[in-house]
Amino acid sequence: MAAPGGCWPAKDRPRAVPSLTRQRSAAASGIVLVLRFGAGAVLNYGLGVVLAWMLTPSQFGSVSVLQNVQFLCSALLSAGFPWALTGIIAQADARLGVDAAYRAALVGNLGVGALLALIFVGAQIARGVVPGASVATVAVIAATIAMTAVSTTLQGGLHGERRFDGLGFMQTTGIGVKVALTLMLVSLVQLRIGGAAIGFLGGAVVATAVGVWALRDQLPRPGPMAWRATTSRALSMAIATSAVSLILTTDVVALSLIGQRHGVSAGDIAVYQAAAVLARAPYFAAEALSSAVFPFIAKAETAASVRSWFLAAFRWVPLALVPLQLILLVTPETALALFFPASYERGADLLRILAVGTLGLLSAEMLLKTLYARGLTASLARRVPIALAVQAVALGVAVPRWGTVGAAVAFAVGSWTGAIVLGHLFVSHYGASWPSRRLAMRYPLALVPLVIMLAAADVVPELPALAVIVVGLALYAVTAVRARLVRDEDVTRVLTFLRRLRPKRGAAQA
Structure with missing residues (x-):
């Protein structure tokens, strides 16, 4: 196992055709998952942008609620049994008990999926959660929830086995099919909400098929199930992880359930969703980083090693994610104008607030994965719901x-409450590690060129503004490397990875 920032083992070097069953080190898996995030983000966010142009604001608002319902169910189904399975596999020294955990996780998550499907159908009948959804669309959504229960469990197995190629391919393929099918049905067949629902179901089916193939040598035959070990671990983790997922999605659902009775229209929800699409992209990048180091944190033997692995992932938040959020804080109008129709530009102030909240939530998510990897599930189950309760009260008062x-x-209040609560828990167990004064002074200096270019982008038309933003990011990247904020080995590793994606002809023929 490579240490954080260490050399890249030869067995982890990329090949022309990635094997869905091979394991990777933390360095390689981090790049694989971040690239997977990049591909998934382009597809997911591209879908949101295209639908905003294809649909009326009212239709886009309804589809936005549908997307958030699906994301919430997926997050809830990922929260318990899949993460329990990941932890059991990552910490197991032998296959003894792993097969029983696989069986328990699959059956248990199917039960959770069935319960969520019933809850959604009941809520849709009673309150009309997704505006304008037909009976057939509701049935498709329920089927998607059930299929997602299987696919998320398979993702947990791939994660624990460190088969990050398979995990990345499974997720990216599912997203690609979802996007292609949704756009085809919405544009060619003129299905609106129903087309989006069918697209989500198609993506879930394909992702499940890929997951089964990638785990074909590990999936057990029928046999005993480790109910007690798997369920107890899943329950504690589900409480904490579900709370974080609810913080991420409850605001949009609350706008539909509460806001519609207080003058919030589907068009208003559409504007909010457009701002959320841009603001929350860094959250998923942080999720990829924390997922990459999770198996290695689980096996760390000392507190110093745990802290080192966590910082190996978290240091990319100020280095890469904060600069992206600065774009949304300094020039939100330009960001919205570049991706959405003019009617969505009134979401600029929302975008600023949501960007601040996202930084808190992605910090909370990375801390959550680290602490869970160390088995602090009971402490997490007690603390994370505090942040959700704070957000729920704030939503009830503010909306x-x-x-x-x-x-x-x-959303911002709940997110930062979670970051503070989990940060305190992490420090109490593993201590704090602060950068040197010299390094801390270099960081704001590296950001100066970016801030200047963003201020300039805010006063020029949209297309020139995009070029100005790109130049600002390039200047920041160069400054960060020259200021030694980015390690030489990081630059070398990325360049090596990109070069090896283009293998020599002889190697490919071999």
Whole structure:
């Protein structure tokens, strides 16, 4: 196992055709998952942008609620049994008990999926959670939830086995099919909400098929199930992880359930969703980073090693994710104008608030994965719901008074509450590690060129503004490397990875 920032083992070097069953080190898996995030983000966010142009604001608002319902169910189904399975596999020294954990996780998550499907159908009948959804669309959504229960469990197995190529291919393929099918049905067949629902189901089916293939040598035959060990671990983790997932999605659902009774229209929800699409992209990048180091944190033997692995992933937050959020804070109008129709530009203030909240939530998510990897599930189950409760109270108070702005503020408050609570728990167990004064001074200096270019982008038309933003990011990257904020081995590793994606002809023929 390579140490954080260490050399790249020869067995982890990329090949022309990645094997879905091979294991990777932390360095290689981090790049694989971040590249997977990049591909998935382009597809997912591209879908959101295209639908915003194809649909009326009212239709896009309804589809946005559908997307958040599906994401929430997927997050809830990923929270318990899949992460329990990941932890059991990562910490196991032998296959003894792993097969029983696989069986328990699959059956248990199917039960959770069935329960969520029933809850959704009941809520849709009683309150109309997804505006304008037909009976057939509701049935498709329920089927997607059930299929997602299987696919998320398979993702947990691939994660624990460190088969990150298979995990990345499974997720990217599922997203690609979802996007292609949704766009085809919405544009050619003129299905609106129903087309999006069918697209989500198609993506879940394909992702499940890929997951089964990638785990074909590990999936057990029928036999005994480790109910006690798997369920107890899943329950504790589900409480904490579900709370973080609810913080991420509850604001949009609350706008539909609460806001519609206080003057919030589907068009307002559409504007909010457009801002959320841009603001929350870094969260998923942070999720990829924390997932990459999870198996290695689980096997760390000392507190110093745990802290080192965590910082190996978290240091990319200020280095790569904060600069991206600065774009949304300094020039939100330009960001919205580049991706969405003019009617969505009124979401600029929402975008600023949501960007601040996202930084808190991605910090909380990375801390959560680290602490869970160390088995602190009971402490997490007690603390993380505090942040969700804070957000729920804020939503109940703020949405009736301030509508979408109130929802954005509630999201930011809940997110930073979670980051503070989990940060305190992490420090109490593993201590704090602060950068040197010299390094801390280099960071804001590296950001100066970017901030200047962003300020300039805010006063020029959209297309020139995009070029100015790109130049600002390039200047920041060069400055960060020259200021030694980015390690030489990081630059070398990325360049090596990119070069090896283009193998020599002889190697390919072999």
